[in-house]
Amino acid sequence: MLQRNSGNEDNPRILQAFNEKTPDWLSFFMFTYFTDRDGKFQLCALAESAFDPLARTTKFMLTEEAHHMFVGESGVSRTIQRTVDVMNQLKTDDVAKLRAAGVIDLPTIQRYINFHFSVTIDLFGADESSNAATFYSSGLKGRYEEGKRNDDHVLKGNTYKILAVEEGKLIEKEVPMLNALNEVLRDDYIVDSKGGIERWNRVIEKAGISFKLTAPHKAFHRNIGSLSGSKITPDGRVVTSEEWMAKVGEWLPTNEDRAYVGSLMGRVTEPGKFANWIAPPVMGINRQPVDFDYVRFS
Numbered sequence: 020m021l022q023r024n025s026g027n028e029d030n031p032r033i034l035q036a037f038n039e040k041t042p043d044w045l046s047f048f049m050f051t052y053f054t055d056r057d058g059k060f061q062l063c064a065l066a067e068s069a070f071d072p073l074a075r076t077t078k079f080m081l082t083e084e085a086h087h088m089f090v091g092e093s094g095v096s097r098t099i100q101r102t103v104d105v106m107n108q109l110k111t112d113d114v115a116k117l118r119a120a121g122v123i124d125l126p127t128i129q130r131y132i133n134f135h136f137s138v139t140i141d142l143f144g145a146d147e148s149s150n151a152a153t154f155y156s157s158g159l160k161g162r163y164e165e166g167k168r169n170d171d172h173v174l175k176g177n178t179y180k181i182l183a184v185e186e187g188k189l190i191e192k193e194v195p196m197l198n199a200l201n202e203v204l205r206d207d208y209i210v211d212s213k214g215g216i217e218r219w220n221r222v223i224e225k226a227g228i229s230f231k232l233t234a235p236h237k238a239f240h241r242n243i244g245s246l247s248g249s250k251i252t253p254d255g256r257v258v259t260s261e262e263w264m265a266k267v268g269e270w271l272p273t274n275e276d277r278a279y280v281g282s283l284m285g286r287v288t289e290p291g292k293f294a295n296w297i298a299p300p301v302m303g304i305n306r307q308p309v310d311f312d313y314v315r316f317s
């Protein structure tokens with residue numbers, strides 16, 4: 020009756036982030052933290068629509084995204100908690116020793132962040148887009164929190180800075196704001212997504228460990244827009260393809276990282292028990308106790 024019409028090889032989803040595999044729970048948490056947040060921003064832009072049924076529907080859908088993002092943020096947070104606990108128990112930051120102890124080392128978590136952050140910010144589309152201008156000017160979409168902005172909401176004559184590569188260097192380029200509304204939304208998204216990374220850093224800090232997770236540069240690992248033709252490091256340096264190939268294993272999850280994380284995935288079904296690589300939640304879903312029996316098999 021229902022024929023699946025997207026997401027298979029012959030018929031991939033238009034948005035690449037949704038074609039990426041989600042083979043392990045760390046990928047899943049990263050997806051719900053970063054990529055569901057893209058959903059939040061796209062829905063927020065549509066919630067400003069002058070077409071009232073669309074605005075009202077998307078406002079309703081937004082209530083769902085909040086829970087999805089919570090699952091991701093708390094999932095990554097618990098993974099980090101378990102890692103830093105074991106780092107302190109074993110008094111080591113040696114990746115091999117931590118992997119032998121069955122937890123996910125912080126550099127691997129950083130590479131997962133780099134991957135999911137970069138594929139997600141691609142979802143906002145090309146840095147310059149005449150479609151984005153048309154959608155805005157016709158009232159189909161607004162900006163994030165349009166009502167809180169103090170400009171004229173028409174934006175004719177306004178400009179916005181976008182990134183480009185010129186002579187092997189990243190530069191800022193001023194373009195008409197109406198054409199840069201994808202970039203405006205992407206920048207709002209970036210500010211919002213950095214909040215959770217800071218909260219994850221507090222878990223590491225509280226454990227007394229000096230390691231800082233960061234969002235990669237906006238230009239890193241881009242496949243959409245004017246930056247897609249360039250190789251740019253997580254700290255925003257334009258590099259050659261050779262340097263990229265030599266270092267990419269430090270920046271993005273390697274096959275080995277993914278195989279290791281995959282090897283940790285297993286079933287734990289006893290209430291109150293958790294897999295070795297993740298700490299128990301502070302509280303159960305819906306404020307239930309941690310050992311609450313959510314699923315009953317008859």
Ligand SMILES: [Fe+2]
Nearest residue numbers: 055058084087
């Ligand atoms: Fe979602």
